[in-house]
Amino acid sequence: MLDGSIEELESRSLARIAAAADAAELESARVEALGRKGWLGQFSKEMGRLSPEERKRLGQLLNGARERLEAALEARQRQDAAAALEARLAGEWLDVTLPAPGPRRGHLHPITRIQRELEALFSSLGFAVLDGPEVETEYHNFDALNIPRDHPARDMQDTFWLEGGNLLRTHTSPVQVRGMERLGPPLRMIAPGRAFRNESVDASHEHTFYQLEGMMVDREVSVAHLLYFMKTLLAAIFGREVTVRLRPGYFPFVEPGFELDVQCLICGGVGCAVCKQSGWVELLPCGLVNPNVLRMSGIDPEQWNGFAFGLGLTRLAMMRYGIDDIRHLQGGDLRFLEQF
Numbered sequence: 001m002l003d004g005s006i007e008e009l010e011s012r013s014l015a016r017i018a019a020a021a022d023a024a025e026l027e028s029a030r031v032e033a034l035g036r037k038g039w040l041g042q043f044s045k046e047m048g049r050l051s052p053e054e055r056k057r058l059g060q061l062l063n064g065a066r067e068r069l070e071a072a073l074e075a076r077q078r079q080d081a082a083a084a085l086e087a088r089l090a091g092e093w094l095d096v097t098l099p100a101p102g103p104r105r106g107h108l109h110p111i112t113r114i115q116r117e118l119e120a121l122f123s124s125l126g127f128a129v130l131d132g133p134e135v136e137t138e139y140h141n142f143d144a145l146n147i148p149r150d151h152p153a154r155d156m157q158d159t160f161w162l163e164g165g166n167l168l169r170t171h172t173s174p175v176q177v178r179g180m181e182r183l184g185p186p187l188r189m190i191a192p193g194r195a196f197r198n199e200s201v202d203a204s205h206e207h208t209f210y211q212l213e214g215m216m217v218d219r220e221v222s223v224a225h226l227l228y229f230m231k232t233l234l235a236a237i238f239g240r241e242v243t244v245r246l247r248p249g250y251f252p253f254v255e256p257g258f259e260l261d262v263q264c265l266i267c268g269g270v271g272c273a274v275c276k277q278s279g280w281v282e283l284l285p286c287g288l289v290n291p292n293v294l295r296m297s298g299i300d301p302e303q304w305n306g307f308a309f310g311l312g313l314t315r316l317a318m319m320r321y322g323i324d325d326i327r328h329l330q331g332g333d334l335r336f337l338e339q340f
């Protein structure tokens with residue numbers, strides 16, 4: 001009678017061990033059979049009440065069952081450990097013969113990108129791309145642009161003066177002068193680069209910013225030519241119609257002079273910090289070259305005339321990418337730059 005129930009319990013425990021879905025189920029099968037209060041223990045306790053022969057026989061039966069159960073448990077545990085290792089190896093598989101990922105590649109700064117696009121555009125229109133020094137002479141930055149020493153226009157651009165009378169150029173216009181001196185007429189040139197002004201920084205003003213100067217000197221250049229190039233430039237950058245306005249602007253090196261403003265693309269024209277609540281952003285001052293400027297660079301204004309413009313490249317980048325504060329652009333924060 002006891003024999004039968006031991007066999008039955010053993011086969012039930014063996015079945016539970018075999019069918020355990022996880023470590024917890026296996027453990028509960030172990031506790032049920034081999035634990036302190038398990039059925040093997042319960043039978044052992046009963047043995048005191050049996051005759052010596054009965055006790056011996058039952059003892060053998062129980063030992064046999066215990067050994068088989070322990071062996072089954074151990075086999076199952078080994079099998080589970082092997083399966084877990086297998087799964088981990090499959091998950092952490094690494095092909096050491098694959099090529100290394102290599103250094104992380106960066107990308108161009110948004111201003112550089114627009115600068116290169118404009119260089120490609122103007123090159124295709126026959127313009128040379130010129131570079132000029134950031135440390136300039138007073139002559140190239142002011143005098144040769146028809147801004148005499150006592151002229152109030154010098155105060156319009158707060159200048160960083162250097163020892164010895166030179167300065168950090170306040171605009172890219174001195175490269176016009178260098179272009180005319182070096183290349184003479186007819187001339188088509190652009191000059192992208194940095195300009196520096198000692199002015200207080202806000203959402204649309206930096207002390208260091210980018211401009212792109214443009215100049216064309218030829219025979220009978222008109223405002224119509226100027227407007228054609230301005231429109232071509234804006235269409236290339238924005239790829240769509242943007243609302244612009246042209247109003248008179250005063251610069252001693254052009255006559256007539258204009259300010260070309262773009263309707264603020266940050267706020268859509270309703271007013272924000274970038275456009276100083278006006279709805280318009282000053283972007284592209286321009287005009288026909290003042291004859292004095294041509295004359296000073298050795299070009300006869302009776303024979304030649306031209307147009308010039310000074311695009312605010314940093315502001316153009318802000319308009320194109322919807323950047324609402326100029327300080328982001330040179331702040332060096334990768335979280336900002338990685339968006340482009």
Ligand code: FA5
Pocket residue numbers: 157170171172173197199204205206207208209210211251254257282283284285286287308309310311312313314315326
């Ligand atoms: C000039 O610098 C003239 N040299 C432009 C010019 C060239 C006129 C040729 C006529 C013929 P202005 O100071 O307005 O002009 O600056 C030109 C553009 O540079 C502005 O429209 C603006 O877009 C940008 N700019 C000026 N100051 C800053 C600044 N602090 N931060 C960012 N952008 C600026």
